[in-house]
Amino acid sequence: MSVTAPQRVSSPEPPEPEAAHLQAGLQQRHLTMIALGGVIGAGLFVGSGAVISVTGPAAILSYVLAGVLVVLVMRMLGEMAAAHPTLGSFTELIRRSLGEGAGFTSGWxxxxxxxxxxxxxAVAGASILQRWIDGPLWLMALVLxxxxxxxxxxxVRAYGEFEFWFASIKVVTIIVFLVIGAAYVLGLWPDKGPSFSNLTAHDGFIPKGAVAIFSGIVVVIFSMVGAEIVTIAAAEAKNPEKAIAKATNAVVSRILLFFVGSIVLLVTILPWNDAKLGDSPYVAAFDVMGIPGAADIMNAVVLTAVLSCLNSGIYTASRVLLSLSRNGDAPHSLLAVNARGVPVKAILSCTGVAYVGIALAYISPDTVFLFLLNSSGAIVLFVYFLICAAQLRMRRQLERESPELIRVRMWLFPGLTYLAxxxxxxxxxxxxxxxxxxxxxxxxxISLAVVSGAYMLRRRRGVPALAT
Incomplete structure (x- = not known):
């Protein structure tokens, strides 16, 4: 993949439709919760059970290692975004640092x-609703x-408000679990003494061997995807530079507390080979502690997590598409915004693809839809690698030319960047x-090859970007 900026064709640039200026409608509280909500999703509430089943109590190590990697990537993003807070999508940071090819590839x-x-x-949310509502899966997915x-x-403020309250529910749930779970484990529970036996009682702390820890890391990283959304949303905040610094700093401690803390309690309260872990380890843990109505409570929380991800997914995809449009990598018409600063065409284009996905989930769930899911499985890791490479190059450029712009610093640079x-x-x-x-x-x-091929085709055609 080429990372050298191609020569622009000296042809007249098309006018920017309706001046694609987004409104600064997000406040600091929105961004903080967007950052936290991005990493606390159904992958934690439900998927953690699969990780524990694969790795045993050593799932703690899988979450620690994956959490550290995500934290390092977020710190790198925070450094770049604080230096250039108005670029919009973080794919623009990659473009600025590594060139057109990397920007095109990471964006798409x-x-x-x-x-x-x-x-x-949408399909996952509909399946949860079917616990309470007797209706067709495809119809409920469409409605959501x-x-x-x-x-x-x-x-954008409506998106921020919804995400604030969705994330608040998830955060409160985790905090309640941490408090109650800690009391149970430490013996501060009625008729219950301290107990840590489940950490070693069933074939030891690492019952499936060290290789299983790496299997767990793969799953955990995907469950933590979403923290980087805050660097996209910050472009629509009143004070993006300050907002990015605060939000990225908040993610560092919260990831380790919420994820690792929860997993420590789960593997302490429950045997790692408990069959109930498959449905939801949190429901199983609440049942063990005798909390009434645990299943319905957690299903409601998981539905909230799914809606939060759905809400953020639409927002993120539309803003990335907007960024691609500005550079001529997508149709310029998608830049149009309404009077409230909302990129209507970009949003509808993204949800249109989602509707096709819902239809495929109904028509061909085990073939075409499964193929689409698998074809995006490692994509985030490719993008994270480009983020690291971009930070490595941009930091050195900033140190030479504009050291005053380095407001958030990556720790132990460049050692931790290379390690990541x-x-x-x-x-x-x-x-x-x-x-x-x-x-x-x-x-x-294959997806990477297709996108890289599309960039080479675009480069030959010499499509101009809009002036910024």
Whole structure:
């Protein structure tokens, strides 16, 4: 993949439709919750059970290692976004640092990932609703997508408010679990003494061997995807520079507390080989502690998490598409915004793809829809690697030319940047040796090849970008 900026064709640039200026409608509280909500999703509430079943109590290590990697990537993003807070999508930071090819590739890969996620989350939300409502899966998935589309179409503030309250519910749930779970484990529970036996009682702390820890890391990283959305949303905040610094700093401690803290309690309260972990480890833990109505409470929380992801997926995909349009990588007509500063055409284009995904989930769930899901499986890791490479190059450029712009600093640069890049390569490589992940890696590499080929075609045609 070329990272050298191609020569622009000296042809008249098309006028920018309706002056695509987004409104600064997000406040600091919105951005903080967007950052937290981005990493606390159904992957934690439900998917953590699968990780524990695969790795045993050593799932703690999988979450620690994956959490550290995501934190490092977020810190790198925070450094770049604080230096250039008005660029919009973080794919523009990659473009600025590594060139047109990297910007095009990261933008379309990330867009593809999120439009597939939107369709998947809509179907997941509908399946949860079927616990209470007897209705067709496809119809409820369609209704959920339409509702979240309407939220995004209203204004960026509406998106921020919904995400604030969705994320608040998730955060409160985790905090309640941490408090109650800690009391139970430490013996501060009625008729219950301290107990940590489940950490070693069933074939030891690492019952499935060290390789299983890497299997868990692959799953965990995908469950943490979303923290980077805050660097996209910050462009629509009143004070993006300050907002990015605060939000990225908040993510660092919260990821380790919410994820790692929860997993420590789960593997302490429950035997790792408990069959109930498959449905939801949190429901199983609340049942053990005797909390009434645990299943319905957690299903409602998981539905909130799914709607949050659906809401953020539409927002993120539309803003990435907007960024691509500004550079001539997508139709310029998608730049049009309404009087409230909402990129209507970009949003509708993204949800249109999601509707196709919902239809495929109904028509061909085990073939075409599964193919689409697997083809986006490793995409985020590719994008994360480009983020690391972009930060490595941009930091050195800033140190030479504009050191005053380095307001958020990556720790132990460049050592931790290189370490993160090596870790990503190791995780991607390990997918080849994990039976359930090999197909995702192969199909994701095909997706990368397709996007790279599309860039070469675009470069030959010499499509001009809009002036910024």
């Amino acid at each position: 890969l990330y867009w593809y990932f999120w439009v597939i996620v939107v369709g998947f989350e 997508t339409i509702l979240m589309t309407a939220t995004n179409m209203w204004s 890049m090596v870790a990503i390569v190791v995780v991607v490589g390990s997918m080849w040796f994990i039976e359930g992940s090999r197909s995702q890696l192969v199909l994701s590499l």
